[in-house]
Amino acid sequence: MIRRISRSPLAQVWRIMAQGAGMRRAFVLAALVLIAGAGLLALSGWFITAAAAAGLAGLGARFDVFRPGAAVRGLAILRTAARYGERWFGHDATLRGIVRLRSHVLSGLARADWRGLAGLRRGPALARVVSDTEVLDGLPLRLVQPVIAGAAALACAAVLLLWLTNWEFALWICGAHVIGAAAAALWALPRAGRLAARQVAAEQAFRTAALDLVAARDDLAVYGRLAHARLCIEEAEARARALTAAMDRIERATGLALDLTRGAAAAGALGLGSLAVSLGAFDQSLAAMGFFLAIALGEVTAPLRRAVADYGRIRDAATRVAVVLEPAPQAGPPDTGLPASALPLAFGGLRLGAGQMLAVSGPSGIGKSTLLARIAGVLPEDEGQPAITLGGLAPAIWPEDALRAAVTLVLQRPAVIGGSLRDNLALAKPDADDAAMTEALRICRLDHLRGGLDLVLGDGGKGLSGGERRRLALARAVLRRPALLLLDEPTEGLDAQTAAEVLRNLRAALPRSAVVIATHRRGDILTADFTLDLG
Incomplete structure (x- = not known):
């Protein structure tokens, strides 16, 4: 039953879950949510600044407030509708993907060889069918979708800034978020991945010890081992709590790095925008737009904090599931013609x-x-x-x-x-x-x-x-x-x-x-x- 995995476990699982158009629709809508959100804040910043500048210049009566106002309302409606559609299609596609994945796992277990099934007892097999496949619903929602949607939003922001401002301004705002998120991911993901396996094992040990105590409490009491068993449970719980706290520290450090990245991008946008305005490269309304866009792009990288906490569990679950997935159809035995009976x-x-x-x-x-x-x-x-x-x-x-x-x-x-x-x-x-x-x-x-x-x-x-x-x-x-x-x-x-x-x-x-x-x-x-x- 244990097969050599020709591709990464995450890729194997994703190949099964990503079938159908529902997942693609969800990703497009997720990208629209981020693009509309960033565009809404950027346009609002430009609108307020441009209106103020027009008023100070005595041109307030001639300033067109209707089209920018309509665009703001349109982006708000688009963001709300896209968020609803993304949740609808995303969760529907994910649930269907889990059904397909669970079907492949069951088929793989059914087609497993004798020795493999003998080595896979009922508890672990059930865990792979139920618990591990449930953990893997985070693969599209918390790992793949944020990366694809975030990349699309950053690309659109870069194109917009290059069109309206200059490349230095665009490079700083978008590059800061990319570099900050990449650095946080490179630091946090390996640590969280190593810690996740220990955390899952510690939680499983705690559950096992608790269930064993409940099942054998009478015998433990008779032989005077109840207090010792309770002490073992408390020690197992303490280990699980310590590992959970360590994971929380990694997650909080990732969130801090992302907040600092957003602050650095906004501060840089404010400084570069002021310099560009003084040099006449573009006006103050575009500088304000870039500043608010730098703040808004923090929403693009924010899912990384949750992804860091979930990555290790998802990867380990995929590793356990991948080895029992139904193998790809292969050429059957040569057609030699079956005899009329299996006897003699x-x-x-x-x-x-x-x-x-x-x-x-x-x-x-x-x-x-x-x-x-x-x-x-x-x-x-x-x-x-x-x-x-x-x-x-x-x-x-x-x-x-x-x-x-x-x-x-x-x-x-x-x-x-x-x-x-x-x-x-x-x-x-x-x-x-x-x-x-x-x-x-x-x-x-x-x-x-x-x-x-x-x-x-x-x-x-x-x-x-x-x-x-x-x-x-x-x-x-x-x-x-x-x-x-x-x-x-x-x-x-x-x-x-x-x-x-x-x-x-x-x-x-x-x-x-x-x-x-x-x-x-x-x-x-x-x-x-x-x-x-x-x-």
Whole structure:
């Protein structure tokens, strides 16, 4: 499941989230918001100064106040409308992007290889699907969009200043904001990125310690360890608080640098504007416009402060998510033509046909489960091991859908969902009717359960014993009626009589299915037609 990442994790995530026109519309509107805001303040400064100068010169009656006033109102309306549209399209596109990203993550987990899934436990997998993808909604809104919109606004401001004033004036006002923001980013982002991973780990350690205390409080109290556990929680909380405070200091330092940059840009604009007016390069109203524009452009770089705080979390979440994203479609196996059936199963010198049963025995850890996984095609072939063929073709040659329709693997610890027995059986065959489901339960000796198909189970199958959960998985296999059925310790936890009856019913219900059973129980081995001892 862990794949080599060919591009940066942020780029992988962004490629998925940026699909569709909604994100582009949001970026255009975000740029309009900044441009309209800066233009509004700059035009207001020019308007007030020009009107005052006209009044002092005795030309107030001839000064046109209508068009500048209308432009001010127009920019205000444009800014409000663009802000509304940017929020509408931006959040809609982001939510749709999160849905696409979560779908890719789930698809990647579903297509992951056996070893990868075995190493990714339920908690981390759920965190990647839920928590990490939720963190990544900040990628477009707090990282990409401010950069694109800010660059567009600065470019428009530079063009306006070059048109109306001179290049020195434009260079100082726009260059100061660019250089100040770039310097703050180069200083803050690496520090925040390194700190974010430690902060997330500390917060996770605190949550884990708190949950463990709640779950084990009775045992901790009995053995006198409650006070020690509470002390551990307080220490974990203190570490998390300290790292949060350190992140806050970086964020505040970034904000201070941006405020100083805005002040320097405004002060420089005031000085250069006064000098230009005295030299006759342009009039005082344009100088005032540049001064107010220098102040307004602070809104362009302001999102950097929030981006610094979020960058590390977003980057780390993208790194965790990128390794489980659904791989890009690749050329499938060569079209050699599928056989009519997955049987016979050939492995070394063994050939297993319809209606036959093979028992694979050996001590724990010898490789029984691994052999079943290789037959099912969820693990690749190992060099040096006998080749496996299904109907004359290796499992890797079979298309995934055809292989899953022909082969069913029942694990030793099967997955059972919270819900009714009917819901769990429907995972195997959604269109099965109640009569077929009830018959499957009878075959697996589960027809005695109170409530029948309407029995509601808790999360993970709570309400059933371990043996009953395994028999529920067997009932699902019966509904699928595969050509080849692979069972990993299916009778574990059952008494000898029940185990023998379940296997007998299973073979009677699936007379044309070949069965491979990994077991260490002598009764199961004696039931089989062939045996393979891996010890």
